[in-house]
Amino acid sequence: MSRIVGIDLGTTNSLVAHVEGGIPRVIPDAEGRALLPSIVAWTGNGVVVGEAARRQLARNSARTVYSVKRLMGRGYDDVKDELARLPFEVTPQAEVVSIRIGDRAVTPPEVSAHVLRALKQRAETYFGEPVEQAVITVPAYFNDAQRQATKDAGRIAGLEVLRIVNEPTAAALAYGLQKLSQGIIAVYDLGGGTFDISILRVKDGVFEVLATNGNTHLGGDDFDRAMVDWLLADVKSRHHVDLSGDAEALQEIRLGAEAAKCRLSFDERTVLTIPFEGFTYHRDISRTEVEALVESLVAATLGPCRQALADASLRADQVDEVVLVGGSTRMPLVQRRVEELFGRTPHSRMNPDEVVALGAAVQAQILAGGITDMLLLDVTPLSLGIETLGGIVSVLIARNTTIPTLAKEHFTTSVDGQTTVDMHVLQGERELAKDNRSLARFDLAGIEPMPGGMPKIEVTFLIDANGILQVQARELRTGKAASIEVKPTYGLTEDQVEQMVEDSFTYAEADVEARLLIETQTEADTVLNHVERALRQARDIVGAEERAAIEAARAALRAARAGTDRDQIRELTTALNQVTAPLADRLMESAIKDAVTSKRADRLLENS
């Protein structure tokens, strides 16, 4: 089997990891960085991802997308409250929101696909071979649509997603591999955008999830927002400027707030300095101040913890170990609240930013057959049901049921000769259909015309090991499989994903082309600058003939540089380099001579 990588596709940062010699390791980029900021920017020169995109946040805010995980598998109504806070434009479509980048509309799975592609490339560079299969993690509390959107993102990025794994359980796997835990483990995972709590029993290599709960819209992003509001009010009162409508300023404040928040996890006080046009904002911030701002948000994580314990039929004092995962658990306030709830000191012996990716790599290794003594038994986080008469939900599969699992339900017709039956599938814990998450509407078609009530159609609802629903139907009298047309309420259709996969190839080529051109042009610029400087410095040691040759090569390169013929630019760059090589040598010699008597060589070498 080919190599399978584990990917943590995070709200704020993403990572890719693999198991090497029995030990899971994060795969770093060329500069040795483990974290790839989950930020994608559309620049005049193509799409950039990660650190390069982060630098675009303030100056190219309308075309720089961050925290897109919060939009995955969501409809407009779900996210409209927070759209006002996002600097990019989100189109108000009911089913799948999309982000307007110039004249293109980009869906959240496509944005995530850019992040995944960057990680894929990182892994391919590292291994020196193609990587086509992956395990990707999602918040445990992600619903069907959000999981499916993540799987779609993988496909668009050219990855076969062999498994969607829940983040807290992935973390438990990473810990488990190091044989740290045995007994009842609570994993408290507070990341950039989502919160999960999972309660597991770890025994004899089996990781059995007993219950999970969470909030897919609660994380460090929300802490940052609370801080931004507070800072905006402070700027207004002290400088009499309202920056709330200034996208660039908002990004500066957000980045400043985020950095200050992180520092305050280690220091009691910090200073925030942001230069704006006309004034510099300077603010001394204490940890206590920030804790007051986020207190209610942290408190909102405790209800799900209690519910998960209740669902697992456990009391807090029966938990043997509490593990902290996710960058937001670095906040001392979070640690205190978790400790109070469980009555035990939580720990994060493994790096809370990396542990989920490491766990994904462990799961990848299990799927590849490389680890056979570990088994993860996860659960579905939300109850699955169908709408019945009166808009009531009839639950088919209860939340916290071990997956894979299935339920069968029988349907019939009500009118003579009726050939289709429609059903509405929902996910959630509320009694009324309208209060739950609509997953899809199904049309059972091709039923043979019979008197009403005669057909007996058996529908099988299967939740696979990814936590994703599959539906099959069969008419029991004829034994014929009934066809099902799925209309996902929130999500891309099969055709749309297919189209995006195709587009991604086209755009990927275009993107690579664009990037290579930029690199070649940059190289040409560098050489042109050097030559110009050299000519100035070496006025006395260049003969007329040599100067003419150099000038001709310069002019040719300048002309080519304005165009897009990459090969031509590269050839002419090489040509200019060659024609100036003797001059460069002479300059170097004279510089070394000078260096004996002055420090000028330093400067000269620095400049060359």
Next chain:
Amino acid sequence: MSDYFTVFGLPRKLGVDGEALQRRFYELSRQHHPDFHQGLDAERQAEVLDQSALVNRAYRALREPLARVEYLIALEEGREVREGATAKPKAPRELLEEMMEVQEALEEAKAAQGENLGGDAGTRLREERRRLEERYAAEATAVVGRTAEWDRLVDEGGDRRPLLEWFKQRLATRAYLRTVIGDLSDALGEREDQHVSYRRH
């Protein structure tokens, strides 16, 4: 389709060693979980998925004494058991009189329009709820208390129908109590969570 007792190689009895059941569950999971069958073709994968789902459902139905009784009733009656039916259960006859009282308390609270739930109406609702919760717990204890009797009947070949009927009655009463407790909590605005009350134990 094989019944859940058969999946675990158990006789159709209510006394089950929880630890042994869990061990067996882990063993069966190691055999059938899709994680260990990645290389198969689509058809075999689907079989593995079905098998794994069966093991998981069987464990869920058998691991708790009360769920076990519910499953057994369904099995003996030859109907499909399904978790979480949300249709409101009908009031068992024995409870009718008491329920009139509860209904009265609810009406009273409604008349107070939620403003005065800290007062008499609220006190009465809370008192009713506490009483029903005790009763709810007692029903479970009663059912579990007679499971050994069932197993003895199985061993000795006695008539199990009366006991089965009694189990059914108790569980129906219990399901009804759960609904009423939920209604009372709703009226008090104190429902601990917004979840459907499908949990039966």
